[in-house]
Every structure is written in structure tokens, then in C-alpha cells.
Amino acid sequence: MAETKDTKQDNKQPKVINKSGTLKMTDDVAATRTKRDISGKRLDRRNGRRDRRRGADRAPKEFDDVTISIDRVSRTVKGGRRMRFKALVALGNHKNKIGVGVAKGADVTAAVQKAQTKAKKNMIEFHMDGETICHEVETKSTGADVLMKPAAPGTGIIAGGVVRSIIGLTGVKNLISKSIGGANKVNIAYAVIEGLKQQTPRSQWVTTTNKKATPKTTAKKTTKKEDK
Numbered sequence: 001m002a003e004t005k006d007t008k009q010d011n012k013q014p015k016v017i018n019k020s021g022t023l024k025m026t027d028d029v030a031a032t033r034t035k036r037d038i039s040g041k042r043l044d045r046r047n048g049r050r051d052r053r054r055g056a057d058r059a060p061k062e063f064d065d066v067t068i069s070i071d072r073v074s075r076t077v078k079g080g081r082r083m084r085f086k087a088l089v090a091l092g093n094h095k096n097k098i099g100v101g102v103a104k105g106a107d108v109t110a111a112v113q114k115a116q117t118k119a120k121k122n123m124i125e126f127h128m129d130g131e132t133i134c135h136e137v138e139t140k141s142t143g144a145d146v147l148m149k150p151a152a153p154g155t156g157i158i159a160g161g162v163v164r165s166i167i168g169l170t171g172v173k174n175l176i177s178k179s180i181g182g183a184n185k186v187n188i189a190y191a192v193i194e195g196l197k198q199q200t201p202r203s204q205w206v207t208t209t210n211k212k213a214t215p216k217t218t219a220k221k222t223t224k225k226e227d228k
Contacts, residue, residue, distance in 0.1 A: 065091045065116055066165050069185050070108055088186055089115035091123065092169025098196060099123035100166065100189045126196040131173040134199045138180075141191040145181030148195050150174070162188045170196075 068088040075082045084104050089112060092098040101118030105111030127134055132150040139146055146163065151174040157167050159177035162185050167175055179188055 063091050063093050063097075063120070064169055065089055065119070066169060067112055067115075068162055068165050068189065070111070073104065085111045087111035087115040088189060089119050090166045090169055090189065091116060091119035092166075094169060095171045096125050096128055097123055098126070098166065098170050098193065100193050102186055122193075124193065124197050126170075127199045127201045128171060129202065131171065132175060133172060133196070134201055135205075137195045137198050139191045139195040139198065140181065141194060142184070142187045143182030144179065144184055144187035144191045146188060146191040146195060147178045147180060148192070149176040151176045160188075161185075163192050166192050 066089070068090055070088075071086045073084055073086050075084070084106060085108050086102065086104045087108070089101050089103075090098065091101070099119040099122045101115040101120075101122060103111055103114030103118055105114055129150065131153065133148060134150070136147075136149045138148075148163075151158070153174055155174040155176065157164055157173070157175050157177075159167060159175060160179050163177045163179065166189060167177075181187075181191075
């Protein structure tokens, strides 16, 4: 009689139903279920979507990014002021690839993500001379004027905030830089990118000459011997 009373009490217990209308599985039933992939192999409980995301995050990134500045900008519309965020992001592979992007968004994360995609699209490759730039260069972008000079090994990066953050994402380890013009960070970033783009290797310089025996000297010697 006691057993029948217990079973009746279990049947009277309310059953929990999901929003979709299906009954929830108890822990005992869930433990007996096994997941299988397309080929029919058994999957462990840990091989879920969360673990796949964690594995994807641990994979090494090809490019590193640095958020140089985030500014709040406003636009006057009919109803009042419309507030947005502007982000300046640099993207590089710590070698000879670098890119800069500027974008606006309703919030900070949206602006940074848009700027990262723009920086990836505007990626450039530049020439290097060891761990420094090939030659001195001075570039202008609107009001900004940036001067960059190659430096000896062990000098380090002697530069301001924007130039240092951009050069830090490249393979350049020794550099001397000076920002002469305006202090607008976006213009300085574009000036640095233009200066790196103008770098030409030493073999392509106009002043370099190949030291080879010219045929004119040999022709003069043969003519002198014939005269004798």
C-alpha cells in the first residue's frame, strides 16, 4: 500500500513544460542520452558550441590591433543633437603590413569594429632596412606634418603617442620621429602611413650605381696600342 501511495504522489507532481510545449528532461534521462556527429561517432558532452568558441579564441591572430583614440561626436538634426562615437584603430602584423581605419558608430564597440574592417581594407606593405626604415621621409596630411628618420640598432622608437602606437605594430624597432604640424590624431596617422608607403629599398635609389668595367675604357686602350 505504501508503494501505491508513493506512485500516486509522483503522478500528482506538476510537470515542467518548456516554452515550445515540450517536457523538460530530468537529469537521469539527460545522462543516458548520447550525442553523435554526422558520421555516427559518439561526441562527448564537452564538445559543445562553447568549447568550439574557446578553441577559436585561442588560435593565434594574424593581425594585432590598437585603438588609438575614441571621440564623442555630435550632429545637429531637426529633433536636437545626435550623439555618436568615432574610433581610430591601427592594424598590423608586426612585420611590414600596417593599416589605419576611422569609423563612427552608435556605441564604442560598433565604432571600433567598423574601424577594424576599414583598417584591414586599407592595409599596405612597405619596405624595411633591417629593423628600421630605408631612408628619411617627411609627409603631410592636411595640417599634420610628420618627419621620420632611420636609426642605429639599439636606439628604439623615439616618437609621440600616435606614431609610436602605429610603428609598434610593425617590424620597425629603431626610429626617430617628430610631429611638426597639427595635433589632430587622424591626420598624423594618415601622414605616418603615407611616409611608410613612400619607402623605397636601397637598390632602387637613384644615387646607387653598379661598379662595372665600362666598355669605353677598354676601347681607348686598344686605339692607343694601334697608334703605336
